[in-house]
Amino acid sequence: MAMTVTRAAIYEAADKLSNWGRWGKxxxxxxxxxxxxDEITAAGRLIRQGKxxxxxxxxxxxxxxxxxxxxxxxxxxxxxxxxxxxxGNQAEGGLQYADDAxxxxxxGSTHWDSLNHIFLDGKMYNGHDARLVDSKGGxxxxxxxxxxxxxxxxxxxxxxxxxxxxxxxxGYAITNADLDACAAxxxxxxxxxxxxxxxxxQQEKCLREDDWSGYxxxxxxxxxxxxxxxxxxxxVAGICSDTWGIEVRPNETxxxxxxxxWVVIPAIGITMGEIFYLEKLAEDCAADGVYEFxxxxxxxxxxxxxxxxxxxxxxx
Numbered sequence: 404m405a406m407t408v409t410r411a412a413i414y415e416a417a418d419k420l421s422n423w424g425r426w427g428k429x430x431x432x433x434x435x436x437x438x439x440x441d442e443i444t445a446a447g448r449l450i451r452q453g454k455x456x457x458x459x460x461x462x463x464x465x466x467x468x469x470x471x472x473x474x475x476x477x478x479x480x481x482x483x484x485x486x487x488x489x490x491g492n493q494a495e496g497g498l499q500y501a502d503d504a505x506x507x508x509x510x511g512s513t514h515w516d517s518l519n520h521i522f523l524d525g526k527m528y529n530g531h532d533a534r535l536v537d538s539k540g541g542x543x544x545x546x547x548x549x550x551x552x553x554x555x556x557x558x559x560x561x562x563x564x565x566x567x568x569x570x571x572x573x574g575y576a577i578t579n580a581d582l583d584a585c586a587a588x589x590x591x592x593x594x595x596x597x598x599x600x601x602x603x604x605q606q607e608k609c610l611r612e613d614d615w616s617g618y619x620x621x622x623x624x625x626x627x628x629x630x631x632x633x634x635x636x637x638x639v640a641g642i643c644s645d646t647w648g649i650e651v652r653p654n655e656t657x658x659x660x661x662x663x664x665w666v667v668i669p670a671i672g673i674t675m676g677e678i679f680y681l682e683k684l685a686e687d688c689a690a691d692g693v694y695e696f697x698x699x700x701x702x703x704x705x706x707x708x709x710x711x712x713x714x715x716x717x718x719x
Contacts, residue, residue: 404710405576406629413662416628417670420635423529430529431544433518433672435552437596437640446697448555452719456684458700459513459714460606464615465676466647467511471620477507492672500531509710513678515553515702519544520709521668528672528718540707547706555640556597557698559718560585561578563604570604571624576651577601579633582626591595591694595638598698600717601626602681606645610682618647625651631666634673642667643676676700676715684717693719 406412426436460466465476481503486492488499510516518528519541525533527544535542563571565585571577582601585594593599603624608614617623623646630650634642642649650663659665667673688694697718702711 408628408662410658413665416631416666422672431548432552433528434640437551437638438555442596449695449697450718454719456717458679458715460678460680462512466619468538468616468619472528474508474511477511480504514710514712516675516710517546518672521664523665523669527669527670532707545707546711547704548703550704553701554699555698558591558597558599559688559694560601562601570608573622574653575624576627577628579629589694593637597639598641599639600643607682623652625649628655628663635671641674643679645679645681648690649675
C-alpha cells in the first residue's frame with residue numbers, strides 16, 4: 404500500500420530518520436561517514452577487468468529548458484585558439500596556445516548536491532542555521548568537506564531493464580519493494596556505505612529524441628517518498644540517478660515541492676548525485692551480470708559550495 408505523503412508525514416520522517424549528532428556536533432559529511440578504510444579497500448578489490456565507465460553527461464548537452472528558473476546551460480568560451488596562433492594574432496616570439504573558460508551553475512549537468520543545498524525550516528544538516536550560507540558561500544556543510552570521501556563500492560540498480568522497458572514512465576514512483584526486487588533479480592546486495600545508482604532510462608530517451616523539454620524540473624520517474632526510510636535502513640553513503648532530481652515528479656503531494664528532498668539532505672545527511680549518464684555502464688552490467696564496481700567521483704575543492712560538477716567513474 405502506497406504511503407500517503409502529507410506535510411505531517413514529511414516532518415515525522417525528518418524527526419524519525421534524523422542523523423543530527425550521530426557523528427558528532429561538528430560533522431559536515433553525513434552518511435559519507437559510513438565509508439571507512441575497510442569499505443574502500445573492499446571496493447578496490449572489485450576492479451577485475453580494468454574497464455572504466457565515465458558517468459558524466461557531456462557539458463555541451465543543453466538540458467536546461469526554463470522549467471526550473473535560475474539555471475542555465477554550461478557556457479564554454481574560447482579565449483584563445485589555434486586560429487589566433489596561425490594568423491599571427493598572438494605575440495611575436497611568444498607561446499602559441501589555446502585557452503578557454505567555463506561558466507555554469509553547480510547543478511547544470513552531472514553533479515553532487517552538498518549538505519548545505521536544502522534546508523528544513525531554516526535549518527540544514529546537523530542543525531546548522533540556514534543563514535550560514537550567504538552570498539559569500541557556506542560556512543558549514545560545503546562540498547569541500549567531501550573532497551576525500553567520494554570513493555567506495557558502487558551498485559547499479561537498473562530499474563528500467565528490470566521492468567522490461569527502455570524508460571520508466573514519467574510519474575512512476577519507484578517503491579522500496581521495486582528497489583529490493585531489482586537488487587535480488589540482479590544478484591546484488593545493498594550494503595552499508597554503498598553508493599546506490601539507479602537507472603530509469605529517462606536521460607537516454609532525451610538523448611535519443613534530442614528533446615530535453617521536460618527533463619529539468621518536469622515530470623519524471625523517480626523514487627517514492629518512502630525511499631527516505633529505505634536509505635536510513637540500508638545506511639548507504641549516497642544515492643544517484645540519471646534524472647534531474649532523483650525523486651518522482653509530479654510529487655506525491657501538492658502540499659510541498661520535492662518532499663523527499665526535505666528529509667534526505669537536511670535530516671539524514673545524504674549527499675546525492677543527479678543527471679548521471681548510465682547507458683554504457685548499464686549495458687556492460689547486463690552483459691556480464693556484475694552490478695557492483697569501484698566508484699569514485701571527487702567533487703571540486705570549492706569551499707562553501709552547494710554542490711559540484713563531476714565526471715563520476717565506475718571501474719570494473
